[in-house]
Amino acid sequence: MVFASYNQEIISLDELKIPVFDRSFFFGDAVYEVIRVYQKKPFLIASHLNRLANSLKEMSIENVPDLRNDIYQNISLNDISEGMVYIQISRGSLPRSHSFHNLSLKPNVLIYSTPFFSHPAEKEASTGTYAITHEDIRWHRCDIKSVNLLANCLVQTKAQQAGAKEAILIRNNQVTEGSSSNVFIVKNGVIKTPALSSFILPGTRRQFLVNFFKTHEYIVLETTIKKSELYEADEVFITSSIKEAIAIVAIDGHNIGHGQVGPIALLARQAILEAADQAAQD
Amino acid sequence: MVFASYNQEIISLDELKIPVFDRSFFFGDAVYEVIRVYQKKPFLIASHLNRLANSLKEMSIENVPDLRNDIYQNISLNDISEGMVYIQISRGSLPRSHSFHNLSLKPNVLIYSTPFFSHPAEKEASTGTYAITHEDIRWHRCDIKSVNLLANCLVQTKAQQAGAKEAILIRNNQVTEGSSSNVFIVKNGVIKTPALSSFILPGTRRQFLVNFFKTHEYIVLETTIKKSELYEADEVFITSSIKEAIAIVAIDGHNIGHGQVGPIALLARQAILEAADQAAQD
Numbered sequence: 001m002v003f004a005s006y007n008q009e010i011i012s013l014d015e016l017k018i019p020v021f022d023r024s025f026f027f028g029d030a031v032y033e034v035i036r037v038y039q040k041k042p043f044l045i046a047s048h049l050n051r052l053a054n055s056l057k058e059m060s061i062e063n064v065p066d067l068r069n070d071i072y073q074n075i076s077l078n079d080i081s082e083g084m085v086y087i088q089i090s091r092g093s094l095p096r097s098h099s100f101h102n103l104s105l106k107p108n109v110l111i112y113s114t115p116f117f118s119h120p121a122e123k124e125a126s127t128g129t130y131a132i133t134h135e136d137i138r139w140h141r142c143d144i145k146s147v148n149l150l151a152n153c154l155v156q157t158k159a160q161q162a163g164a165k166e167a168i169l170i171r172n173n174q175v176t177e178g179s180s181s182n183v184f185i186v187k188n189g190v191i192k193t194p195a196l197s198s199f200i201l202p203g204t205r206r207q208f209l210v211n212f213f214k215t216h217e218y219i220v221l222e223t224t225i226k227k228s229e230l231y232e233a234d235e236v237f238i239t240s241s242i243k244e245a246i247a248i249v250a251i252d253g254h255n256i257g258h259g260q261v262g263p264i265a266l267l268a269r270q271a272i273l274e275a276a277d278q279a280a281q282d
Numbered sequence: 283m284v285f286a287s288y289n290q291e292i293i294s295l296d297e298l299k300i301p302v303f304d305r306s307f308f309f310g311d312a313v314y315e316v317i318r319v320y321q322k323k324p325f326l327i328a329s330h331l332n333r334l335a336n337s338l339k340e341m342s343i344e345n346v347p348d349l350r351n352d353i354y355q356n357i358s359l360n361d362i363s364e365g366m367v368y369i370q371i372s373r374g375s376l377p378r379s380h381s382f383h384n385l386s387l388k389p390n391v392l393i394y395s396t397p398f399f400s401h402p403a404e405k406e407a408s409t410g411t412y413a414i415t416h417e418d419i420r421w422h423r424c425d426i427k428s429v430n431l432l433a434n435c436l437v438q439t440k441a442q443q444a445g446a447k448e449a450i451l452i453r454n455n456q457v458t459e460g461s462s463s464n465v466f467i468v469k470n471g472v473i474k475t476p477a478l479s480s481f482i483l484p485g486t487r488r489q490f491l492v493n494f495f496k497t498h499e500y501i502v503l504e505t506t507i508k509k510s511e512l513y514e515a516d517e518v519f520i521t522s523s524i525k526e527a528i529a530i531v532a533i534d535g536h537n538i539g540h541g542q543v544g545p546i547a548l549l550a551r552q553a554i555l556e557a558a559d560q561a562a563q564d
Contacts, residue, residue, distance in 0.1 A: 004302070017299030018307055020286070020392070025300055026370070027431040028310030059436070086378065088308070096368065098435045098462055101442035110302070137422035139433050148430040149309040151421050153380045154341070160383035180380055 003077045004112035005070060010077070013112050021093040022108050028148040029100075030090035030108075031055035036241045037075055037083045037113065039280035043241075045071065047204040052087065055145045056107075060100075061091045064107050074111045083115040084242060088147065121244045125269050128249035128261040129165040131238075133227065134158060136169035136176045136199070143198050155179045166238055168230065168251065171199055175225040181238035182206035184245075185225055186264045188234070195222040205239040205272060212271045218264075235262035245269040285359045286394035287352060292359070295394050303375040304390050310430040311382075312372035312390075313337035318523045319357055319365045319395065321562035325523075327353065329486040334369065337427045338389075342382075343373045346389050356393045365397040366524060370429065403526045407551050410531035410543040411447040413520075415509065416440060418451035418458045418481070425480050437461045448520055450512065450533065453481055457507040463520035464488035466527075467507055468546045470516070477504040487521040487554060494553045500546075517544035527551040 002013040023029035033052050035042045042048075049067065056063055071085055092105025138151040156179040159167040167179040175183055175194055182203040184193045191213055194200050213220035230236060234257045236248040245268035247261040284295040305311035315334045317324045324330075331349065338345050353367055374387025420433040438461040441449040449461040457465055457476055464485040466475045473495055476482050495502035512518060516539045518530040527550035529543040 006302075013302065016302040018302050020288075020295065020298040020300050022307075024307050024310075025304075026314075026429060027435050028306075028429060029432055029435055032308075059432075060439075098431065098438040099442050100435065101439045135422070139421045139430075140417070140419035141433070141436075146432055147308060147310060148421075148432045149380065150311055150341075150428055150430045151423070153309050153311055153382065156380040157342075157383045160381050 002112055002114055003074065004110060005074055006110050007108055008070070018110075019093055021095060022090050023092060023094060024088065024090040024108075024147060026096045027098070028146065029059075030088050030147045031059060031061065031145050032086065032088040032147055033145065034241050035071070035085040035087070036276070037080050037085060038276040040075065040081050041280045042071055042075065042085055043276045043279055044204045044208065047207065051145060051202060051204065052089070056089065058141070058144045059091070059146070061089065062105065062107055064089060064109055067109070067111070070109075070111055074113050078113045078115065080113045080115050082119070083113055085111065085113040087111050120242055121246060121269070124165065124246045125244065126261065128247035128265075130163065130250045131166045131168050131178070131236075131248045132159050132162050132164045133170050133230070133252055134167040134179075136171035138169070141198055142177070142201055143196070145201060152179050166248065168248070170227050173227050175227065175230060176200055178238045178240075181240040181243055183225070184209070184237050184239065184268070185229060185233040186235035186262065187229065187232065189219065191218055191220040191264060192223055192225055192229075193220070194225055203239060204241060205244065208272065208275065209239060209245070209268050212268075231256070233257065235264050237265035237268060239268065244272045284394055284396055285356065286392060287356055288392050289390055290352070300390075300392075301375055303377060304372050305374060305376060306370065306372040306390075306429060308378045309380070310428060311341075312370050312429045313341060313343065313427050314368065314370040314429055315427065316523050317353070317367040317369070318558070319362050319367060320558040322357065322363050323562045324353055324357065324367055325558045325561055326486045326490065329489065333427060333484060333486065334371070338371065340423070340426045341373070341428070343371065344387065344389055346371060346391055349391070349393070352391075352393055356395050360395045360397065362395045362397050364401070365395055367393065367395040369393050402524055403528060403551075406447065406528045407526065408543065410529035410547075412445065412532045413448045413450050413460070413518075413530045414441050414444050414446045415452050415512065415534055416449040416461075418453035420451070423480055424459070424483055425478070427483060434461050448530070450530070452509050455509050457509065457512060458482055460520045460522075463522040463525055465507070466491070466519050466521065466550070467511060467515040468517040468544065469511065469514065471501065473500055473502040473546060474505055474507050474511075475502070476507055485521060486523060487526065490554065490557065491521060491527070491550050513538070515539065517546050519547035519550060521550065526554045
């Protein structure tokens with residue numbers, strides 16, 4: 001059984017029911033985070049909570065008290081060693097009305113955590129995976145981690161229908177993100193990832209890796225990446241809290257580089273795993 | 283008390299709780315309709331149900347049995363004379379996972395209806411109302427009536443903060459919609475509304491009025507409308523199931539025409555009300 005907490009009430013996730021007036025339901029008026037737990041510890045929790053606070057601010061949702069204790073408590077309650085924590089905060093509860101002008105709403109907070117029985121990224125990290133490209137049909141505030149995720153769901157499903165695992169999104173001929181990941185490419189030793197903007201989620205692994213590469217004196221550019229650069233890259237890889245770093249060895253049926261997992265993708269994953277291991281020891 | 287039906291179970295709306303795994307909650311993976319009830323009858327119900335079926339199809343959500351009886355039953359249960367019916371259909375219930383590839387999900391159906399104690403559009407229709415313009419930050423499938431409505435909520439709230447009632451959305455310098463309405467303009471006797479595309483919801487009142495104007499030999503064009511045409515119009519009005527047709531007498535602080543409700547906006551509303559009255563007699 002998975003224990004969830006909704007507004008601090010503890011209940012089995014399978015049995016949890018949410019009041020229909022929680023604005024998640026009528027409008028997707030909520031933000032969320034997914035935090036990877038390694039060795040019982042939520043990794044990069046500060047980065048996740050900072051991003052959550054920023055999502056709340058950008059949505060003008062009232063901030064909530066520090067969730068750190070609730071998160072640790074839930075991990076402990078569910079006895080998670082390897083797994084993830086999910087946090088969703090909606091603007092509050094209200095009969096259906098688009099506008100929240102002059103309303104003082106109390107946010108609703110959901111927290112739950114689930115175990116991983118095998119390492120979710122391990123197999124794909126060793127073999128690499130396939131992607132399609134797809135027009136980025138999402139809204140213009142992808143920097144906010146909201147639950148308006150329909151575009152992501154539709155595009156992710158299309159990728160799977162095409163025998164791939166991820167869609168790489170293209171807006172105005174430029175790479176933005178994967179359907180639930182950030183994207184890096186490598187060409188002639190230069191590592192590139194799309195620069196932050198309102199069209200890009202500031203991924204915690206993305207930022208971790210940019211810092212890591214800089215520290216280790218790789219050339220890493222936060223810049224624009226044209227769609228054509230994808231196909232011509234030596235390596236392409238995607239990053240997320242759960243996926244860590246996974247090489248994309250073919251896109252739209254075209255091999256990337258030699259069609260094998262490349263050294264920078266492997267290094268990226270190793271860096272994440274080592275940092276997670278280190279953090280768990282601290 | 284308002285009676286709701288969730289998967290055909292009847293319950294008070296105030297007490298209704300939705301299983302957290304209903305994909306409305308994590309992804310906004312649901313579509314909806316709002317149907318105006320005049321004199322106990324849901325107006326243009328066929329248009330609404332057709333659009334609902336189209337939304338389901340475009341989202342690859344399994345279709346549901348004809349809802350007509352359930353809708354009539356709910357209106358009757360709530361003893362609605364003047365009011366609205368709300369219908370929301372989600373893809374189904376599932377532990378959180380973006381992709382729905384190869385999953386056979388049973389849609390969840392919510393229906394409720396609420397009374398209007400005064401005519402919701404009457405006062406604004408007589409005085410007209412104010413609008414701001416705002417960049418259309420929504421996704422690229424606005425033809426699907428989904429509950430991914432965060433952009434609409436944020437923009438509608440901005441309009442109200444600016445002392446206006448509606449935001450008119452501009453994409454690539456062209457008018458698309460209001461924050462929860464379609465837009466018409468009139469200039470030198472020519473009526474224009476944005477042509478249907480994936481950036482426009484095919485409004486039931488929009489279509490009704492296009493047909494009405496054509497039948498009555500007005501010149502009505504479904505075409506592109508530049509932002510500048512808004513300010514230079516003789517009349518601007520918005521339409522929706524609830525708003526019917528309401529004149530916008532000022533946009534971004536600039537008067538439209540003489541800053542008063544114009545004859546075509548009045549005619550539009552009258553046409554809707556007469557058709558609703560006629561339908562209620564049938």
